[in-house]
Amino acid sequence: MRKTIFGVVLSFSLLFNNSTADASVHYKDVKPSDNFYPAVENMIEQGAISSTLPYFHPYEKVTRGQASKMIAVAAGLDYKNVDDFANFRDVPSTHQFYPYIDVMFRELIIGGYNYYEFGVNEYLTRGQMARILVNAFKVPLLSISAHSNPLQFKDIYYNYKNVAEVYKQHGIEIMTLKQFNLLSGLSETEYGINKPVTRAQLVLLINQLQEQKDNYTNLRRLTFREYFNNWRNAEFTIEDQSIVKIVSYTSDQIKREYAYNYPPIPNQALLKPLKEGTTRIISTNGEEINVTVYEQDDVLRTSFEKITE
Numbered sequence: 328m329r330k331t332i333f334g335v336v337l338s339f340s341l342l343f344n345n346s347t348a349d350a351s352v353h354y355k356d357v358k359p360s361d362n363f364y365p366a367v368e369n370m371i372e373q374g375a376i377s378s379t380l381p382y383f384h385p386y387e388k389v390t391r392g393q394a395s396k397m398i399a400v401a402a403g404l405d406y407k408n409v410d411d412f413a414n415f416r417d418v419p420s421t422h423q424f425y426p427y428i429d430v431m432f433r434e435l436i437i438g439g440y441n442y443y444e445f446g447v448n449e450y451l452t453r454g455q456m457a458r459i460l461v462n463a464f465k466v467p468l469l470s471i472s473a474h475s476n477p478l479q480f481k482d483i484y485y486n487y488k489n490v491a492e493v494y495k496q497h498g499i500e501i502m503t504l505k506q507f508n509l510l511s512g513l514s515e516t517e518y519g520i521n522k523p524v525t526r527a528q529l530v531l532l533i534n535q536l537q538e539q540k541d542n543y544t545n546l547r548r549l550t551f552r553e554y555f556n557n558w559r560n561a562e563f564t565i566e567d568q569s570i571v572k573i574v575s576y577t578s579d580q581i582k583r584e585y586a587y588n589y590p591p592i593p594n595q596a597l598l599k600p601l602k603e604g605t606t607r608i609i610s611t612n613g614e615e616i617n618v619t620v621y622e623q624d625d626v627l628r629t630s631f632e633k634i635t636e
Contacts, residue, residue: 354383361385363527366534375400376530385527392424392447394456394529395437399427401533402463406430415445422447436462454483454497454520456529457510461500464536466543469503470578472591477502480518484585494583495520506575507543509535546574546597547629549608549618554631557612559592567606570620571629574599600627607634 357367363385371378375397389397399406406426410433413419418428428445431437437459440446451459461468471477471494478484483498494502501518504510510532512518551558565571576593585591600620608631609615617632 353378355381357383357385361527363531366530367527369534369537370397370401370530373400375533383526386525388450388523389526389529390448391445391451391455392418392422392428393526394451394459394524395424395427395431397529397533398436398459398463399431401537404430404434404436404463409433415439415447416443418445418447431459431463434462450523451529452521453518453524454495454501456524456532457500457504458497460532460536461503464540464543466503466507466509466536467546467577467597468499468581469506469575469597470581470591470593471499471502471583471585472593473506473575473577474502477585479505479516480512480520481516483518483520487584492585494585499581499583507539509539509543542574542599545626546599549596549598549629549631550579551594551596554616554633555610555612555614557614558594558610562611563596564609565606565618566609567604570602570604570606571598571600571618573597598629600629603627 353371354367357364361367367376367383367385370376376383404427406429409426409429411420413425414429414432418425422428424447428437428447432439432445440449460466478492480501483501484492484494487493497520501510501520505512513522551561551563555561563573565573574597577595577597578591578593579595582591598618603620603622605617605619607615608618615634617634619630619632620627621630622628
């Protein structure tokens with residue numbers, strides 16, 4: 328009798344534990360040991376992907392329609408208030424992805440293959456992904472001058488008569504995300520600009536953009552020529568980096584050409600205010616300015632002031 332009772336209790340316990348474990352895994356093809364498991368769970372919680380389907384298909388190529396829903400929801404876009412006018416003939420207003428494509432098209436985040444077709448069932452390329460994510464998450468574009476190795480990925484630019492390297496479409500966006508440590512290439516020298524993106528790769532990158540949002544938002548621009556007389560080829564240091572730090576150097580002109588004889592010179596710095604206070608920015612040419620970080624409307628802002636002798 329005791330063996331029977333013990334057996335029933337044990338069976339019930341195993342059943343309960345297995346049910347609990349199964350409940351924590353939404354997809355049969357996504358295990359907690361997968362590196363993309365937390366990203367998938369986050370996307371489910373946000374409603375960016377379905378939690379009712381049995382499979383996620385992490386290694387399948389993601390279509391432009393599927394990616395539009397994931398990105399629009401994750402970026403917090405208002406996809407519920409859309410027009411009934413269909414911009415593309417392959418995405419009628421009754422299409423399941425219409426609201427997400429419509430809001431991203433209206434906000435200039437994404438475009439179609441041409442004036443008439445969006446390519447809703449076409450596979451998203453790694454180049455397209457970079458541009459869409461930069462636009463959707465409002466990552467500030469960085470000029471070529473911002474990169475320590477702007478010609479690292481050989482497949483994102485082409486040579487122009489051995490005079491200059493010209494970035495291909497989406498090249499600037501790719502290097503911007505790389506500079507913010509948000510993506511990497513397929514190798515040290517290849518990004519894979521025209522290669523398709525898998526569903527797992529996309530949710531991983533979206534999750535990274537969300538988690539590291541503080542690194543690329545609320546950045547303040549310091550234009551050197553407004554406060555320094557001899558700013559060319561100068562280096563800048565901040566006296567107290569607990570108040571504000573330099574995130575990246577860039578330029579006020581985002582050009583796609585890298586001319587060998589005239590390498591781009593950064594004329595701006597993107598600063599990240601960290602706390603209220605005042606410190607100095609010092610140039611190697613001997614000039615200094617004060618930078619004050621203050622809070623206004625719950626946002627840290629900056630003001631600059633020349634230091635005169």
